Amino acid sequence: MENQLGKLYLIPTDLGDNPVWEVLPISIKKIIDFTDDYIVENEKTARRFIKQIHPEKSQPSLKLLLLNKFTEDSEKVSFLDACKDGKPIGLLSEAGCPAVADPGSDIVKLAHQNNIQVVPLVGPSSIIMALMGSGMNGQSFAFNGYLPIDKQERKSEIKRLEKLSQDHNQSQLFIETPYRNNKMLEDLYATLHPHTRICVACDLTLPSEYIKTYSANDWQHIKVDLHKRPAIFIIHKD
Structure with missing residues (x-):
């Protein structure tokens, strides 16, 4: 048997x-x-x-x-x-x-x-927790892993994801190597339409947890250090 x-x-x-x-x-x-x-x-x-x-x-x-x-x-x-x-x-x-x-x-x-x-089994997922706390569309979303490192390829991918979010009303999630987080945020607000929303969710479940959603334009005036802090980025263009 x-x-x-x-x-x-x-x-x-x-x-x-x-x-x-x-x-x-x-x-x-x-x-x-x-x-x-x-x-x-x-x-x-x-x-x-x-x-x-x-x-x-x-x-x-x-x-x-x-x-x-x-x-x-x-x-x-x-x-x-x-x-x-x-x-x-x-x-x-x-x-x-x-x-x-x-x-x-x-x-x-x-x-x-x-x-x-x-x-x-039940437990924390940084991807789901970031989406929950973002205020963006939780009915339709996509996780895209890492974006390209090359500057031009990254810019093109950011614009592509922005268009997807607008065309399909779909939240676009991705991550970055933690020591490049600050540069990622800079690239986002420099590339995206000024009114496109960006959520940054880092250190989820930890005492230093930080979850904020602002427009690309507003992020230019906000000081936050994301260096070496595990983070999820979400964008959505209405």
């Missing part, structure tokens, strides 16, 4: 250095209680997170597989072997929700292909 397949649990993590129980539900501890196999982006931070959630958990019993941009597709095929043996697997993101702007989506795809039950 074949083993019953184990489940793949999508386990959110916190978005920064704050008490985990301020942003995560107790249901996550219940899953970590009985799960020893994990797919993670970074072993050190994953172990630290698991220890925060369940201090009594035996660290030597944990089996961690590393998933990042360097992981070959041929390696990923075996990542769900524990589920095939009837054991649960936890998929952890470095920050926030797994499989959303995150390499974990490849593992979820494999789980579906192998008829393994996928169980997403």
Whole structure:
């Protein structure tokens, strides 16, 4: 008789250095209680997170597989072997929700292909929280990842997203490498129509949380330092 397949649990993590129980539900501890196999982006931070959630958990019993941009597709095929043996697997993101702007989506795809039950758990998503706090259209939106680094290509992409937002009444979300955040905001208000709205949402869930939406014109007169602060940018032209 074949083993019953184990489940793949999508386990959110916190978005920064704050008490985990301020942003995560107790249901996550219940899953970590009985799960020893994990797919993670970074072993050190994953172990630290698991220890925060369940201090009594035996660290030597944990089996961690590393998933990042360097992981070959041929390696990923075996990542769900524990589920095939009837054991649960936890998929952890470095920050926030797994499989959303995150390499974990490849593992979820494999789980579906192998008829393994996928169980997403409740936790913070910086993308959704930024949209919630922006005052922009939450009925239609798109997350665009990173914009081009090249100056002219970036300008063209900003204008393209602005036109999309106007033509489809669609909020356009994207991110930047944290040390380039200030330059990103400058590029936005220099490129966009003066009345196009820009939302900056950074340090979400942290004591230094900052969420503001102003027109491109107004942002030119606002002083804020976004350097090395995880941020989401949203634009919308009415």
